[in-house]
Amino acid sequence: MSRVFKTTYLLLFTAFLCGCGEPEIVTYETEKKVHMNSVKKEKSDGHNHSPYAWDKPENWTQEMGRSMRLVSFGLTEGGLDVSIVQLGGAAGGIKANVNRWRGQLSLENESEENILKTITKQKSKIGEFSWTLLSNEKESFLVSIYNLPGATLFVKAKGSIAIIEQEKNNFLSLCRSIKANDHQH
């Protein structure tokens, strides 16, 4: 056998090893998934069909589901936008999300160590949550993150520095009140 053939066999063997892998496209059947947005579509009657319930601060208005939001809150006189959003898995974690919000406020990214120094932990009925306040010269964000099994829940309030300062206690009492929705259908 010539050297050329031997080398070819060796290369083919290596190519075989490299070529082994998973199929590119597969088809299978699975149980039907129930998605949150499909529930929202079917039941856009203004009631809370989300997996969570909460105690809304008295002076806030409430609007169920909009885009990715489970619920939105505001002030009748305007100037405040509060949302509850749920994402699957760890959804990027605290550092990535805080830096994303910092970016929205045109602030520089911070290290995880510095971010954790600004985080405060409190308890709610669905578990512990971490909250922080982010501000630039004009605007403030108050944000809470709940790490739940298989999902992450975000509560975010956006407004001027004065309004956020004024509504901080309402925001935190909303965060503490979040619980599983017993009346979800």
Place this chain on the structure above:
Amino acid sequence: MSLKKNKLIRKISSPAIFFYASLWLIVLLVIGTVIQKDIGLYRAQETYFSAWFISYEFIYLPAGRTTLTIVFINLLFQFLFMSAWSIKKIGLHITHFGAILLLCGGFLTAYFSSEGSMEIKEGGRSSTFRDYHKLQLSLVDESQPNKDIVTAVNELMLYGGSTINNLPFGADIKVLSFYRNCDPRRRKEGGADNLKGLSKNFSIFPIPLDKQDERNRAGIVLELTGLSAEVNGIYTLVEEMEPHQHFMVGDKQWRMELEHKYYKIPFEIELIDFEKKVYPGTAKAKSYKSDVFVHDKGVKRKSIVEMNAPMRLHGYTFFQSSFTQSKDGESTIFTVVKNYGRMFPYIASIIICIGLMIHCFLLLPKLIKKGQ
């Protein structure tokens, strides 16, 4: 000409190859171990041990898989063509055979193993499990009343510029961009007319990978063509993030989502009851136990999965790993592992031990004589 004298075989089976490859493996091991502090365990494994090559700008260096393949070929050639087949060397031959078997097991594990989690509600059934790291683009036919028919496109096909053809609804997909970690941001201005669903309001931007892989959130921008003008367009999907993108093809509704890869198992598991025991006076878990029915080819049988007592069936191992509680009841979470090479390390280790013992035993008289 004897094979032993063949130049090519002599080169391939040279002990120098094994020596330098082993040295390189040590280097990889040190780098991979040190760097996992910065890039995380999963990324370090993928970059230095599971990959074929490590690339730094234009320099390509062999990674773990290439190095181990070289070691395997070298040992195999040494074993088959260069061994002195005498009874005195039998211990060494058995040891070499054990080492080759160990590498074969590694090959099977690298290519044919899968690992993920399966979550089942009490009273519910499941025949799929979800990979911890790998992703898939799922095109789901939602027209059936009781089931979804999923066409899953492997993550390996999802890269900027790739085209996916032969899809079940006759469309083509062109991947415009794919980021393993991304940040979805609301568009400040309206985009092109052919933006659909989430794309109308959001665009995605790549961000550096987090060292904890589960924190990374992949995103894809793709163009669907070959369907009606209403459906054709640019869609954005973000890993495990709703709303998913829906579209109609004929009278069927389809859903598109970017999610963790799912594996179908050839039987079904039904959770009868999940039981959690805690240490008295605390909320600390003492043990978890799941009573299950296994539905296998028309046969239903009862089984128990509990901590430190996994269930094994058809090459799959189910470990009790966690649970969730909600108002709908409890759900159990199993870690599911399929590994064809599972037994190889045990068998190979026993063979290597036997080989070394025989070699020592055969050398013993010589050593005793030398000692005297």
